[in-house]
Amino acid sequence: MDLLVGVPTHNNAATVGEVVQAIRVGLLKYFPRERVVIVNADGGSKDSTRDVIAAASINDVQHSSDLYALRTLHCISTIYEGGPASEVALRAILAAAELSRAKACAIIAPESTSITPDWMERLLRPVYRDDFDLVTPLYRRHKFDGLLLRNLVYPMTRALYAKRLREPYAVEFAFSGRLGSHLLEQQVWDHGAGGVGTEMRVTLAAMAGQFRLGQTFLGTKQHLDSGSADLVPAMRQTVGTLFWSLDANFQLWSANHPTESIPTFGAEHDLTAEPIRVNRKRLYQLFTSGVGELEPVLKSIVSAQTLTEIQSIAKLAEDDFRYPHELWVKTAYEFAASYHKSVINRDHIIQALAPLYRGKVYTFLLENRDASAEEMEAHVETLCLTFERLKPYLLDLWNAKE
Amino acid sequence: MWEMIMGELDHAMQELARNFAHFLPRLLAMLIIALLGWVVAYVIKFSLRGILRIAKFDKLSDNAGATQLLNKLALPSSSELLSRTVFWVVWLGFILLGVQVLGIVGLQEHIARIFLYLPRLFVALLIFFFGLVAASFFSRAALLAAVNAGSPSPGLLATLIRSIIIIFAVTMAFEQLGLGERTILVAFAIAFGALMLGLAIAFGIGGRDLARRFLERRFLKETQEQKQDELSPL
DSSP states (O other): OOEEEEEEESSOHHHHHHHHHHHHHHHHHHOTTSOEEEEEEESOOSSSHHHHHHHHHHSOHHHHSSOOOSSOOEEEEEEOSSSOOHHHHHHHHHHHHHHTTOSEEEEOOTTOTTOOTHHHHHHHHHHHTTOOSEEEEEEEEETTSSHHIIIIIHHHHHHHHOBOOSOSSOSSEEEEHHHHHHHHHSSTTOOTTTSOOHHHHHHHHHHHTTOOEEEEEEEEOOOOSGGGGOHHHHHIIIIIHHHHHHHHTHHHHHSOOOOBOOOEESOSOEEEOOOOOOOHHHHHHHHHHHHHHTHHHHHHHSOHHHHHHHHHHHTSOTTTOOOOHHHHHHHHHHHHHHHHHTSSOHHHHHHHHHHHHHHHHHHHHHHTTTOOHHHHHHHHHHHHHHHHHTHHHHHHHHHSOO | OHHHHHHHHHHHHHHHHHHHHHHHHHHHHHHHHHHHHHHHHHHHHHHHHHHHHHTTHHHHHHHHTHHHHHHHTTOOOHHHHHHHHHHHHHHHHHHHHHHHHHTOTTHHHHHHHHHHHHHHHHHHHHHHHHHHHHHHHHHHHHHHHHHHHTOSOHHHHHHHHHHHHHHHHHHHHHHHHTSSHHHHHHHHHHHHHHHHHHHHHIIIIITHHHHHHHHHIIIIIHHHHHHHHOOOOO
């Protein structure tokens, strides 16, 4: 098999048909000569997800366009045991890729209704033709979308793993058969936090294994699921996974490598600025009340000096409030070190970071209210450099005896 | 007459000497057992202290809030206290074993009772300690969840959960010790029932409007507001 496209599903009947059609059109259009298979790993959907996929796969797209398949396009749907779990789904797809000896594989989220057939070409071609091992997406986003990535996950991953990969948490990505086999052999599946953050673990494993990375621009990022706004699960998936990875990859991140830029296909960033309603006051309130209520918890996670500084900014009036970059970076590093030392339950450490992150987001919104895309990019770059500059601080904390 | 007195005295002295000669080996055996017990107890104390240090028991105790309690009572750290307690329990066990060797009538039954009571005391202490750990864990989990959900009075909620679990653990520990089983059980049932009834009445009558507003906000408006106001973090 040349190419494999995996679609993990669980009760996605509303959107998956459209997604599978786009995948089929993309494969027929850009890879007509290749041997291709679409693999659906379903977590026991109660709706008609699997029927929709079957219907989409027998739907004769060739008749509705000028596409002609030179080979049969297979579509396989399988149910894995134990209920919905992105980890099990990805593992099933990786196993299928290894069994079929696929040269390049792509994973597409079933909710990605903004998918266009071009995505197949943009994701798979760098792997299939140019020998990349992992290709992650870049999206056109609203300037206030994906703030956890821009304020914490990207800068910290970049500072520690020395790779300027903009979307370390990617729900759509492509990987080589080589990386797929490597992932199956790795311990990335034995995650203590209940199997969350699988996608992030793939990226981190590729970085740690020194695989060849690339980024490709896919267009607009669409959020259909209401869960995308839930901060704590999002933090578990990304920040929790990043902190968890630091234990195993200490040798790698503790070395002082200069950060590498990642080859990019298409625009590196594309921000839109249409007006949206944001409840800044609520962010400020959640930060100040969180700092007040969580004092005993924060005391066991961050240093006395950092806690005093956080408490002093929590006393500032709404208009004067600022969470400085340096304090934010120190906070993040102290949380990472406390996670490593398991000073309290690790999931509680991640949850305790959420109110502080809201304070940082509030500052970001204030500072970038009228900023252009370039100015925002400059702000993110400054934050990234602060993370890089203070990396020795994390090393000191890491190596310090309890 | 004089001869008779001397004879009796001589007999008594001989009896005393015989009894003492009979008792001396037992006393020596007891002292040897006690000394051996001290050595064994010291080795166990030393090893246990090391194991607890490796297992970061003090940190667990910190998290459970037990350290704060011990500090208030001017007691040493949890690992030190536990290793000292084990030392005394083991040594006391050996001393009691030695006393048993003395063969003092009536004492043996009491010693047997003390030995039978020791496991219950140990289980009760264990229940109390794990009750503190559970109280700390669940109250912190509730505090974090309430803070992140923006709920009112998260501290009060956490304290309530902590108190209920600690009361529950103390009740179980006393039940294990067999101290006032019925009294404590009834007191717990009354206190818990009164608390729940109080909350139900407070929420049902005092907070009727609040409850209505909360439910309306939760199920009718919040989803819409969330979509408008919350930024997607990813």
